[in-house]
Amino acid sequence: MSQQRTGHEAGITGRVGAVTPSAVLGSQPDFPDLPEATVARLPEYLRALHHLAETGHDTVSSEGLALAAGVNSAKLRKDLSHLGSYGTRGVGYDIEPLVGQIEYILGLNKRRAVALVGVGNLGHALAGYAGFASRGFRIAALFDADLTRVGELINGIAVRHIGDIPEVVKSEAISIAVLATPAGAAQAVADQLVAAGVTSILNFAPVVLNLPEQVDVRKVDLAVELQILSFHEHRKSARGAELAKAMARGAVNGSPVATLGEVAA
Amino acid sequence: MSQQRTGHEAGITGRVGAVTPSAVLGSQPDFPDLPEATVARLPEYLRALHHLAETGHDTVSSEGLALAAGVNSAKLRKDLSHLGSYGTRGVGYDIEPLVGQIEYILGLNKRRAVALVGVGNLGHALAGYAGFASRGFRIAALFDADLTRVGELINGIAVRHIGDIPEVVKSEAISIAVLATPAGAAQAVADQLVAAGVTSILNFAPVVLNLPEQVDVRKVDLAVELQILSFHEHRKSARGAELAKAMARGAVNGSPVATLGEVAA
DNA sequence: CGCGATTTGTGCACCTGTTCACAAGCGCTT
DNA sequence: AAGCGCTTGTGAACAGGTGCACAAATCGCG
Structure with a gap:
């Protein structure tokens, strides 16, 4: 029972990324088709690998990594096999290139700019959360609807009014937004974000967002x-x-x- | 794509609650066996139903509720059918008894006491999060390892030292804890919580907890x-x-x- | 009172994801 | 150079979950 269940519901089926058969363009296997369930576990593997690297390991067996990531080893091997072959039979996986590959797949080679909307109780904490910075993201902008909050400095970034969303999202090339507004405001803000060019939203507001198909939404409801x-x-x-x-x-x-x-x- | 994926990974299979065949005790169908995936969606249905009730509805069709909860109607009907029959063909579902039934299943008839450990950046925000209080929970205790934080009042509750965990968990009859400590401290604190009698943990620390089988762990990693x-x-x-x-x-x-x-x- | 419109509840086929179990491959030792 | 132990990668069986499509049930109306 105490098996760890981690974010991200399956629910939606199908491989991710299978749009253009590579036959059409004869492209190298640059971007493999990954099962959604595998994608959801990659970040956990990445975290475990970083930890292992910091504690002086160069290689790790599927058994060892599986233990550190809270899954069983068969699942882990199958997941990694989707990325191509980074293991050596009889030995295990070389941590460094594996980390590189997972980071590449997850699009973490370049640090991504993220906007956070709603600097209330929760939003304030998220703005200061060190884990974002240390794991590939940069909070590039803070927004709030409340004019009394606009101008406030959080972690060195000034809160701006949500009216500035279009301008800032464009100038900072932001494609991911975190939504921490009250439930009532969430849909309207999400619409504004999408209109400005955001294509992925992490939604903390307890509402179901209604957005165009091509926008990815993940929901976290405490x-x-x-x-x-x-x-x-x-x-x-x-x-x-x-x-x-x-x-x-x-x-x-x-x-x-x-x-x-x-x-x- | 913008289908909403919500917390909670399947990963673990099997029905939940299938321990004692009711034949053994001839008990009424008080506690049906629910698929794990269904359990994960019930809170979302509940939220949608409350919203509908507040906006003056008495009944709702599977189509309507499915829309509000972000799922398709067939799935919704199948989920609700597991709870017993609360719908009327040709009409829809009576909201009030359905809300009651879902709250009963989720164990929300009595307000549950929750302990929160780690009053840092995130923990502080969680302690003040109104959503907990409004949706069935009462933060009954706050703990931190940092002595300079002990005594601080948050939302009217004083922060206590983690050394007091055994005493307070027992006196307040706490079975659920929220873990918002730094990664390094999480395992040790979790062990203490479990030793004190906690049987469910919501873990915000980016580590895989190693705990006895009978303890439920859910992980949220932003x-x-x-x-x-x-x-x-x-x-x-x-x-x-x-x-x-x-x-x-x-x-x-x-x-x-x-x-x-x-x-x- | 009976008929048609509507909506639930569910059997069934499909599909994703998990797990087992083992063959293939690698390195170390002798 | 050959053998041995270890670990990966994967084929195949299985389990759980989803969605379709329809029969069964209920209501309202004529």
Whole structure:
């Protein structure tokens, strides 16, 4: 159970990137077709690899990397096999070129400029989050609708009014935006962002955005995550109660106290 | 493409809750076996239903609710059918009892106490996040390892030292914790939480936690989300470039400018 | 009271993704 | 130079989830 479930729902099917058969242009396998599920795991592999590199490793086996990334080794090998062959049988994977390949695939060789809209409670924290900077992104602009917030400096960047979105998105060549506005404003702001040229949005507002097909949207809803955990809590206690009842009636083997953990294990 | 992908990876398979065959105890269908994918969508349905209720609706069709929740109607009907029958053919679903049923399943009838560990940049924002309170949770305790932070009041709650975790988790009957510590501290803190009795953890630290089977862990990594979007950006531009090249060579139909959007649509 | 319009609930086929298990390949040792 | 142990890469079976398409059920209206 404590297998780690990480962001990103499958839900949408199909390979990603399969648009032009390479036969048409005879291109080298520069951009392989990756299953969506694999794409979602690559960042986790990348993080684990960086950690291994920092702790002095040059190579790592699929078993070792799988452990560090919280997946099983077969899955890991299949995922990496999609990127081409970066392993040596009998030895393992060379960390350095593998890191390079994954970063290339993820488009992280160049640092990407990101806009953040909504400098409220959450947005403020995101603006200061060091993890963005250290993992390939640069917060290039902050926006808010509230005029009293405009001008405020956060981490050295001034908050601008959302009216400036078109101008700034163009001048900074921003294609990714983080949306941390209140729910009510999210759709309108998203429309403005898309109109300005943004093609990927990370949405923290608890609303379903309605946007053109070609725009990628990922949603993170903190309350939803807790509610899913709540379900599992409810389930555990319900099952525990039922089992206890069953025990009390049938009363065969094992101590009622241990049942919950035992069953799950 | 702009279909909304929401947290929560499948990855782990199997029904949830299938532990005791109800034959053993002849229990009413109080706690149905739900596919994990369905569980992950229920919170979204719940949010949409609340919104509909607030805007004066009594009933809603599967089509309408599916639209509001960002899924297709067949999937929605199948999901709801797992909860038992709350719809009327020819009419739709009665919102009120449906809300009640989903809240019951998710264990949201009673407000759940949550502990938050790590009152740094992100933790501070989470502590003040209104969405938790409004959607079934109560932040019952704040913890930090930094003694200079201990005692600070956030939203009316005092930050306590992590050494107090065992005591407070027991006295407040906390089973869910939010982990917003630096990566280096996360595993140790998680161990302490579990030892104190916590059985579900929402982990914001970019590390894979190693915990007993019976503990549920969900992971949210903001940088990972951006990296996935980055992949799609990279893919879009790579495909765009290839298409442009192909166009320039073969030069058959359509304007090169429109291709990207056209293909995706 | 019966008929038609509407919408749910679901059997079924399809498809993505996971896992097992093993052959192929590599390096080290003798 | 040959053999041995180790690890990758992958074919094949399996599991879970999705979406179509339709039968069953309900309501409203004539």
